[in-house]
Amino acid sequence: MFFFLHIPRTAGTTLNTIIRNNFAPDELISVYDSQDYRLHAAHSVEELHKIRLVQGHLLLQSYDPPLFWGQPVNVFTFLREPVSRLVSEYHFLRSWKANHLYEWLHREKVDFRRYIESREPQLRFRGRNFMTRCISGCSLENRDLPFKAVAVAKRHLEKSFGFVGIQERFLESLILLGDFLGMSNLLHERNNALHGLPDDSVSAEDRAVAAERNQGDAAVYRFACELFEERVAAHGASLTERVERFKALNQRYCRIADALRRQSGAQTICNGIDRPKDGHWR
Numbered sequence: 286m287f288f289f290l291h292i293p294r295t296a297g298t299t300l301n302t303i304i305r306n307n308f309a310p311d312e313l314i315s316v317y318d319s320q321d322y323r324l325h326a327a328h329s330v331e332e333l334h335k336i337r338l339v340q341g342h343l344l345l346q347s348y349d350p351p352l353f354w355g356q357p358v359n360v361f362t363f364l365r366e367p368v369s370r371l372v373s374e375y376h377f378l379r380s381w382k383a384n385h386l387y388e389w390l391h392r393e394k395v396d397f398r399r400y401i402e403s404r405e406p407q408l409r410f411r412g413r414n415f416m417t418r419c420i421s422g423c424s425l426e427n428r429d430l431p432f433k434a435v436a437v438a439k440r441h442l443e444k445s446f447g448f449v450g451i452q453e454r455f456l457e458s459l460i461l462l463g464d465f466l467g468m469s470n471l472l473h474e475r476n477n478a479l480h481g482l483p484d485d486s487v488s489a490e491d492r493a494v495a496a497e498r499n500q501g502d503a504a505v506y507r508f509a510c511e512l513f514e515e516r517v518a519a520h521g522a523s524l525t526e527r528v529e530r531f532k533a534l535n536q537r538y539c540r541i542a543d544a545l546r547r548q549s550g551a552q553t554i555c556n557g558i559d560r561p562k563d564g565h566w567r
Contacts, residue, residue: 287337287338287447288338288351288360289338289340289362290343291340292342293377295370296455299473304338304468307470308337312335316342322343326354345358348441349441349444349445361462362420363450364449364452367502367503370416371495376486378390386407413499413501414499414502417434420438421438422441430501439508442512448462457524457528458513459473460528473538474543
């Protein structure tokens with residue numbers, strides 16, 4: 286069974302759409318809230334053995350060895366440069382009206398600095414080394430994540446995770462993930478992508494504060510990039526050729542899909558967010 290540890294704002298919604306196009310509905314479990322978790326946790330061992338992939342914003346039961354609901358899993362995830370991920374997450378939550386923080390963020394006039402520094406219950410865990418927490422499995426209750434968690438996260442990426450993709454190198458990552466999961470249909474359009482966000486939407490000073498507070502994530506991200514480079518190098522020129530061929534094919538697919546939408550009058554953009562998760566707002 287595969288396990289997609291979906292860290293927010295790392296192109297995971299686009300990946301989930303691609304995954305659904307390659308797996309049968311009864312082969313997938315999606316866990317994105319407590320209701321999903323309770324529903325699927327009641328599955329019997331026999332039912333879980335029929336599942337090929339679990340995806341969601343959740344942690345593993347065990348990282349060494351990787352286990353979920355008592356079952357061994359082959360884990361993969363995607364990472365993103367930490368400050369960019371935080372900026373994207375902040376603006377996304379302020380744009381997505383159906384999320385549980387939307388009204389509170391606007392009512393309290395929460396700016397980016399408060400979003401990453403606050404110890405308020407609504408914002409706990411968000412502004413400091415969230416990727417390291419997810420990959421290391423270290424307690425989320427520890428706001429001052431110990432340095433050793435970085436070493437644990439690196440070890441998990443190298444030894445426990447079957448694949449690690451990089452959001453900034455999405456097409457290369459997608460081709461390699463397709464090999465890892467045995468997926469043949471990788472054609473896609475971007476989902477949940479923010480549009481029209483100015484470069485100066487967060488000040489340089491606030492970005493510097495975010496960088497200082499997320500040094501653990503930065504170290505883990507750099508290590509993940511090194512692992513990714515090694516995987517890419519092992520494939521040599523053949524991977525570059527595959528990426529270029531797929532890029533051209535996917536661009537044609539997107540043009541056709543966009544033309545069909547325009548012809549049907551379907552709306553492409555909602556409040557600056559391109560096609561929300563699963564076709565509906567969560």
